[in-house]
Each structure stands twice: as C-alpha cells, then as structure tokens.
Amino acid sequence: MSLTITYPPLRIVAALLMIVIGVSVHHTETLLLLLAVGQGWIGVYRVPLSQFWRRLRLAVPFILFSFVFFSFYEHGAMISIAPFLQISVDGLGKAFVYSARLVFTLQVLTLLFNGMPLPVFFQSLVQLKLPGIFVELMLFTLRFMEVIRDEALRMLQALRSRGMQRKTFFSLSAYLILSRLLGSLLLRSFQRSERIYMGMMSRGYRGIPPAQDLEPYQSTDIARLLLWVLPVLGLWLLDLIYM
Template sequence: MKWLIDYPPYKIITVLILIIIGVSIKQLEPLIFLLVYGQLMLALCRVPLAFLWRRLRFVIPFVAFSLLFFTLYENRLPVSAGLFTISLYGLEKAAIYSARLLFTMQMLTLLFYRMAMPEFFQALVRLRVPGIFIELILFTLRFTDVLREEAARMLQALRSRGMKRRSLISWTSYAVLSRLLGGLLLRSLARSERIYMGMMSRGYRGIPPQLELSPPEAADRAASAVWLAPVLAIGLYDAIGRW
C-alpha cells in the first residue's frame, strides 16, 4: 500500500487538518497515542531519522523550558523534591504542550519530506492562497541567508576595529549590538528597494510563478484517508472524554 501522499495540495490540506486536531486535544493520553501514530507514519513513509532530527532539535529547548517553567510556576498538586517543590499539575500541563509541539513537528516533517519548494508554493497557488502571502514566504526564504551574511560581515568589520566580546551584562556591548541591528535594518531596507525596482523593470507584477503539477491519483486520496482516520478517532475520543 502507498503510505506517502505525493500530490502536494492533498498533502498540505491533510497535514493542516492533522495539526489542527492535534493542538486542540486537551488530554495527555490521546496525545501520547498521537505521538506514537506520528512516529509510526514516519516509519511507514520511510522518513530518515536524520531528516526528523534536523527539525526536532529546534523545539527541544522549548520543551525543556516548558517542563521547567510549569512544574515550578504552578502551585496545584505540589510535591516536595529536595530543595524544590514541583507541581504535578504543572508537569502534566507542560507534557501536554510539549506533546502538541512534537506532534506538530512530526506532521511538518511528513509534509516537507520529498516535496520540493517549487511544488509547495505551486500547491499554495492551487489552494487559492493570496499571492501576497506566497510572495512574502518566498522573499523570506530567499533573503534569510542574505541577511545572515550581511550581519556576519558587519560583525567582522566591528572585530577588525577592535570590538571584543565582553560579559553578557555589558551596556557597551548592548549599545554596539543595537547600532549593528539598526544598521542591518537600514541596509536591508535599501537593498529591498533596489531588488524591488529591479524586479519591476523585468516585468514583475506580484503574480506567483505558475508551474505544472502531476494530477492526483486515487492512491493519494486513499493515503490521505488513512492519515486522517486514526487522528479523527483520537480527536473524537478526546472530545467525548471531556464531555
């Protein structure tokens, strides 16, 4: 059986529905089943663990912060743990938020596995997403590296003029970095204006690029139903449990 959805519009809609259901669940037990389901789908679609880890490593600090913050901030169901008093209610709350975040990352990993960026943007065009949002995403992805390189050059110029890294509690460093940030924003504005004028001179009128996508197959619709059915059942179980 085919597990991976190849038609980008179906894939985007399916993953969006899965994420909406996942973040709306308010009990921990269904979320644990969702995480197991998400990992099972990743295995069935043969997503490499390295591909998943490149995304999960960015959310692990948020998971650790939520576990630390809620267990110490909440005061319901306190339990003494040595020098600290932790809250079992806060621990459960942090686990719920963390499980939602991890499930969302699992689904986004499935979404972008074996989907090229041009296919993703063309699928957004097919789904009637306003062109201004598509263009904003395109420019953000395109010029993130440009901004990073510009910031690296400005930092190198400051070091060549004698700037040294001091402690974190240093008002001089804050003042220098704030001027660096302001200069970076001004340079970005000037560069964006030059890029915009250049694009307008080449015929750009704010219309996203049009590409051809392969037509959907019956296997894509079947795979979409297979992806949705377990999560819909878990969401229904969570809703009935709350009643």
C-alpha cells in the same frame, strides 16, 4: 499501493487537518498514542530520522522552557525535589501536553515536506487560492534570510577588527554597539530590498507567482487522505469520550 498523497495541494490539506485535530487533544494518554501514530507514519514512509531531528532540535529550548516555567508557575499538588524546592504536578502535566502537541506538529510537517520541494509547496499554496502576496513574502523571506545572516556576520567581523570585545555577559557599551549594528542592518536590508524590487519590476515582475506543473490528481488520493486523517480523528474522538 503507495500511501503517499501524490497531489501536493491535497497533501497540504491533509497535513493541516491532522495538525488542527492533533492540537485539540488534551489528555496525556491520548497524546502518547498520537505521538506513536506520528512516529509510526515516519517509519512507514521511511523518513530519515535526521529530517525529523532537524526540526525537533529547534523546538527543544521551547520544550525545556515550558517544563521549567509551568513546573514553578502552576499551583495544586506539589512534589519536593530538594529541601527548599517544590514543583507542581499539574504544571508538569500541562507542559507535557503543550510539548506533545508541538512534537506531533513537527512529525506531521516532516511527513508533509518529505519528498516535496519548496517550489512545489509554494505552487500548491497558489493552487489552494492563498493570496499571492503571502506566497511571495514567504519566498523572499526564505531566499534572503541567508543574505541577511551573511551581512550581519560581516558587520560583526568589521567591529571585531576595530577592537570591539565583549568581556562579560552584561556589557552596556557592547549592547549599545550591537543595537546600532541592528539598526544599520535593517537600513541596509531596506535599501537592498528596494534595489531588488526595482530590478524585478524592470524584468516584468507584477507580484504574481509563476505557474508550475504539479503532480496530477489521482482518484486514490482521497483514500490516502482518509488514511492519514482518520487515525488522528479517531484519537480525538477517544479523547472527547475520555473527558
């Protein structure tokens, strides 16, 4: 029997439950078990590690920043790593807790989107009664993110062709030019969004996402949901007992 939840809205509910329960875990030992469970699910479903890494690499700067920040910000027991440099043991523990929660969330999201196209995901949100305006905002954000990026690159190229150079890391004149570029980019984006909106309205758009067919609900989906959620719930209860 396949362990994949076939009904997409139920799959989203299972992933949200796992994330909510997982980020409520506090202890290092329990978090290590939680990460092992998440990585085990990735292995069971044969999810390519490249999919997980694409999400994890975006979180690496935040993870590194948390270790640097909490190591010097927190008080308590200190360890010396240099004659004039000490870091907090409690800070390292707190940074690990936050980082482990973030990594587990990325593991669950990797499971959620494995084999689930984005149109199916957004249609599932509609089935879960999420207001259509939020679904449309997410759709337009994803659709036009690349458009705005390409427009910004063209504007930067135009500035370089006119002789703009940033010779040092801190250049006030260059930053002033870039701030004007950002304002111009926002104005262009607003004008383009108005043109797109008027064009969609002329073609019958009324702010309601179109309905699409989803995978049918199966009686075994509840059992699969429990198979996803119960291990995480058990670790959360273990964490409570450990406290």
